[in-house]
Amino acid sequence: MATSSTTAGRTQNVTIDRTTSATIRQRQRTQRTITYILLTVAGLMFAFPLYWTISSSLQTWQELRSFTPHFYPTAPQWSNYADVFQAVPFARWLLNSLLIIAITIPGTIITSTMTAYSFARFNFVGKGLWFVLMLGTMMIPATVTLIPQYLLWFKLKMINTYVPLTIGSWLGGSAFMIFLLRQFIMSIPRDLDEAALIDGANPFHILWRIIVPLMKPALTTVAILQFLNEWNDFFAPFIYLNRQPLYTAAVGLRYFQYIPLETNDPRDHLLMAAAAIMTIPVIALFAAAQRYFISGVVLSGLKL
């Protein structure tokens, strides 16, 4: 339908093309100006909260709690950043988050690659069913399995350990990442596997020597996604960890929301500094691996 109407239009309009080209150019120019204005206004609105975090994190709480806004600190309070680590064990919590990340990234990379390889390269009985079930896990809310899981870890005396938070990553990781890696492996020509097979390589060799070296971009994406998931995760650590020294940064950040009874001073300035501290590693990761953030999701077959 659409194509037939456009071809009809094409023959009709060719003659008037030249006379209108000047107006078209004019129109393009105004359009470009409007785009820039829209993008700049929206961009400033998006960037402002980020600026505001930094600016607020460098002020005193008296300055923050005044009825006229201070757009920049009168005297930057760099000591706020040091105070964050004094007020609560924030360094410990950041390290705890990093520890969980250090445990889960290798787990996800190894076991989700294995799963993806299985789904992409072998025709075993029941494959279709398992694959559908795996995709199905993406839409089931975590709360359904959470209660029995919690009871299980409770009985095994594993509450207040990192076992419940990390074991899943060593057992396949998330369905989303498996799917992403499967799509990637499927895009690698099978000829390579078959040539190696004829040379006498077994599937482990093929995976390790041929597939994995080609998967570096996809595996980097998975590592980044895993980092972000764990760094941001609130619910699981909140449920499984109830001893302060074990907290992750995401759970611990809340502690600046409370006004301590001893001093009765608000801690918004520290809260903002802590929020900035939590954001810095992510921004650094983005700066170092920008193309994986932008293209990783896309190239790995999220295209529909």
Next chain:
Amino acid sequence: MATATQSVSRKARWSPAKRRENLYGYLFLAPWLIGFLGLFLGPGLASLYLSLTKYDVIGTPEFIGAANYVKMFTDDDLFWPSLWRTFYFAGLGVPLGVLGSMALAILLNQKLKGISVYRTLFFMPSLVPLVASVVLWKWLLDTNFGIVNQTLIGFGITDPPGWFSDRRWAIPSLIIMRLWSSIGGTQMIIFLAGLQGIPEELYDACAIDGAGTWHRIRHVTIPLLTPTIFFNSVLGIIGALQTFAAAFVATEGGPGYATWFFSLHIWKQAFDYFNMGYGAALAWFFALIIVGLTIFQMRMSKRWVFYYGE
């Protein structure tokens, strides 16, 4: 007995290649399969059983049939309001987010100087950890000292909203926060990929027709983006319905239960009151709602999602 011998004889007929496929297939699948059975299917079924019991962790589960399900519909003052609130949040937040990301992607898909700087700029908020962006927005939207209200007062609005501390504005505040942190993120990147998949010749045809920008967007871009809109909406709704951290960190479900979403309700019952049986029933009901809604969306998609070239 008969089936056993049959399967044995079938196995005997398997060629070495076929046996190899099964052996290695399951070998590589093993870690995931253990996880699926032990951390997903097993607990899922266990929670289905628990949902038919009364269980407070200390004793043993006491079978009470469908009583938990009856209770949620008839004897739980927070059940319907929390369900309705969750749908209000997702129903308003997800469409706004998807439309916002699409509009932004269309703007950012033009070949203009410096466009990659803008892309990075809009992507930045999605890098801020959720908990950090919640505390940030609570500060921006603080009733007395927040910059938003101080600006509104500066413009002569003497009675600005109380945002997170006002029952009517608490959910809109969460939506504003969500829009800020998600519009320029992955969702928009997926839209950009969708836009780049639109064949250039369709736009050429538009140019020859003399179709204006709006016409081009309305009749070429949007129809060809419907698969992307669908994908982002489905994932967005599944995510938004399960919102926990944002509401919990911002307001702990308040003020006056204004952000008491369904997942907070489940959490409170199971992990604060230790009504594990009732919590499991709520969780199962919620899972059925989400799965049902997703299947419904997939059915409906046949009416409006357009796949070019099919």
